[in-house]
Amino acid sequence: MTRFRNKAALTGVVAVGCLVIFLVLFSQDVFRKVVENRIKEHAELKLNSDMYNNWKDPPVPAYLQFYFFNVENKQEILQGAKAIVKQLGPYTYKEFRHRANVSLFNNSTISATTQRSFVFEPTMSVGDPREDIITTINIPFITLLQMLRRSGITQKIFASALFTLKKNELFQSQSVEEWLWGYEHPLLKLGHKLLPSVFPGSQFGLFYGMNGTNDGEYLFNTGKGDYMKFTEVMMWNGQESLNLWASNACNMINGTDGASFHPLIERDEKLYIFASDICRSFYLMFEKEVEVEGIGAYRFILPKEAFASDHPSNKECCPGGNCPLSGVLNISTCRQGAPIFISSPHFYNGDQRLVSDIGGMEPNTEAHQTFLDIEPMTGIPVRAAKRMQINIHVESVKGVVQTSQVRTMILPVLFLNEQALIDDKSAVKLKSALYKIRVVTYIPYIFLSIGILLCLAALSLAFAAWRHKDNKDFTPVMLKLPDVEVH
Ligand SMILES: *[C@@H]1O[C@H](CO)[C@@H](O)[C@H](O)[C@H]1NC(C)=O
Numbered sequence: 005m006t007r008f009r010n011k012a013a014l015t016g017v018v019a020v021g022c023l024v025i026f027l028v029l030f031s032q033d034v035f036r037k038v039v040e041n042r043i044k045e046h047a048e049l050k051l052n053s054d055m056y057n058n059w060k061d062p063p064v065p066a067y068l069q070f071y072f073f074n075v076e077n078k079q080e081i082l083q084g085a086k087a088i089v090k091q092l093g094p095y096t097y098k099e100f101r102h103r104a105n106v107s108l109f110n111n112s113t114i115s116a117t118t119q120r121s122f123v124f125e126p127t128m129s130v131g132d133p134r135e136d137i138i139t140t141i142n143i144p145f146i147t148l149l150q151m152l153r154r155s156g157i158t159q160k161i162f163a164s165a166l167f168t169l170k171k172n173e174l175f176q177s178q179s180v181e182e183w184l185w186g187y188e189h190p191l192l193k194l195g196h197k198l199l200p201s202v203f204p205g206s207q208f209g210l211f212y213g214m215n216g217t218n219d220g221e222y223l224f225n226t227g228k229g230d231y232m233k234f235t236e237v238m239m240w241n242g243q244e245s246l247n248l249w250a251s252n253a254c255n256m257i258n259g260t261d262g263a264s265f266h267p268l269i270e271r272d273e274k275l276y277i278f279a280s281d282i283c284r285s286f287y288l289m290f291e292k293e294v295e296v297e298g299i300g301a302y303r304f305i306l307p308k309e310a311f312a313s314d315h316p317s318n319k320e321c322c323p324g325g326n327c328p329l330s331g332v333l334n335i336s337t338c339r340q341g342a343p344i345f346i347s348s349p350h351f352y353n354g355d356q357r358l359v360s361d362i363g364g365m366e367p368n369t370e371a372h373q374t375f376l377d378i379e380p381m382t383g384i385p386v387r388a389a390k391r392m393q394i395n396i397h398v399e400s401v402k403g404v405v406q407t408s409q410v411r412t413m414i415l416p417v418l419f420l421n422e423q424a425l426i427d428d429k430s431a432v433k434l435k436s437a438l439y440k441i442r443v444v445t446y447i448p449y450i451f452l453s454i455g456i457l458l459c460l461a462a463l464s465l466a467f468a469a470w471r472h473k474d475n476k477d478f479t480p481v482m483l484k485l486p487d488v489e490v491h
């Protein structure tokens with residue numbers, strides 16, 4: 005009898021102990037804190053660590069896709085009609101990123117260049133970029149017009165004659181490859197011959213010189229001592245975040261350069277991304293939870309305000325308070341004075357007038373939204389799409405015959421979709437890492453389960469003891485034996 009009672013008591017004590025341990029662990033969130041502290045400590049770029057290797061050669065395969073807007077009615081546009089364009093694409097290039105010239109400093113910074121190269125991927129493209137011809141705006145020509153705007157009438161007449169002589173028109177047809185990666189432009193060739201200081205080269209291409217090169221030296225924070233700053237861009241080409249384009253507060257370079265993020269992402273955070281192609285950073289905001297390849301992730305999207313002209317950080321980008329319509333940003337200072345405006349594809353989230361001014365625009369979320377799906381615990385991006393459209397601000401210049409009747413408009417030239425999806429091998433690795441983390445945070449529940457089981461055991465032992473006690477009244481002889489045992 006006492007045997008049962010003692011056992012019941014002992015089991016009960018252990019059960020209560022387990023439940024108390026559970027309550028303490030649960031209320032203090034001890035294991036989550038342990039895990040988070042470990043993650044915070046590990047969020048540092050240390051030579052030859054996993055973090056460092058992933059940062060140096062991002063394992064997630066990325067593709068850069070181009071969609072062109074072919075101008076369908078150039079004669080009518082020259083006579084003042086609304087432009088009609090037709091989307092052609094994608095032309096897809098596999099993107100390889102590699103960080104080179106890495107040096108680690110002892111003040112928690114690391115400097116490196118990011119080399120990008122692009123290799124055409126025919127299986128993901130609609131045609132051959134060397135053969136497919138696109139008609140769109142003659143960008144070097146319109147850039148020169150922009151410069152001529154402020155000059156006198158004689159220069160304009162002289163320029164008009166020169167343009168006619170050199171067969172330069174407002175619209176031009178070239179192959180996809182030429183538009184993207186460069187070709188010898190007659191106007192630039194002439195300029196280069198006459199004024200090499202103003203015209204450094206004779207090639208023109210929207211991504212000319214970008215293959216196999218880097219966009220300058222970055223100085224990153226290694227994250228040591230502050231996981232929130234992990235891989236944050238601190239300087240670009242020797243210019244500090246706040247001094248970059250000092251006269252123009254719209255160009256700040258906080259944020260990462262796209263490939264890595266700090267761990268333990270919160271929903272209410274703004275994720276800053278630095279984009280050297282537009283010399284500025286932009287931010288993404290939490291939208292919803294998603295699942296990618298079996299991994300739970302947070303979806304962050306480009307908020308509507310990103311290209312909104314009334315947004316305070318964009319307002320400072322409009323000279324003389326002369327802001328363009330909401331949905332486009334003037335980045336001409338960043339592109340040698342070419343009147344380039346960026347926006348979301350098809351002016352998604354932009355002013356309705358931008359959409360209705362051009363025939364052929366069909367904005368939609370699925371194809372045109374910029375998003376980043378990120379695993380919040382580790383900060384590893386599992387899927388992303390950066391989507392941006394390049395537009396040209398077109399207006400007529402009095403005295404230049406080639407443009408005299410065109411209406412003022414923001415004409416889309418192409419949009420790019422730079423996308424990445426975690427590969428199977430990395431997905432399996434990430435899932436097993438997350439599984440291990442989860443097991444650790446389940447430890448309090450293991451104590452809870454043991455506590456409950458022991459409670460049940462104690463109860464059944466107590467019940468057995470009680471049954472014995474009942475029996476005692478009928479079989480008193482049995483009672484003596486355990487008492488003897490105890491002595
Ligand atoms: C850290 O050291 C590097 C190299 O000496 C220097 O360029 C950088 O400005 C320093 N950064 C800070 C934040 O002091």
Ligand SMILES: *[C@@H]1O[C@H](CO)[C@@H](O)[C@H](O)[C@H]1NC(C)=O
Pocket residue numbers: 121122123124185215216
């Ligand atoms: C970029 O350079 C690589 C290596 O030199 C080459 O294989 C590739 O075709 C180039 N891509 C383009 C778009 O020219």
Ligand SMILES: *[C@@H]1O[C@H](CO)[C@@H](O)[C@H](O)[C@H]1NC(C)=O
Pocket residue numbers: 245256258
């Ligand atoms: C960029 O970083 C600087 C210094 O860390 C900070 O003062 C500034 O507010 C940040 N800018 C934005 C837009 O977050």
Ligand SMILES: *[C@@H]1O[C@H](CO)[C@@H](O)[C@H](O)[C@H]1NC(C)=O
Pocket residue numbers: 323326328334335336337397
């Ligand atoms: C775009 O910005 C440039 C440089 O700040 C400025 O000269 C130009 O007038 C702007 N374009 C428009 C259409 O506002």
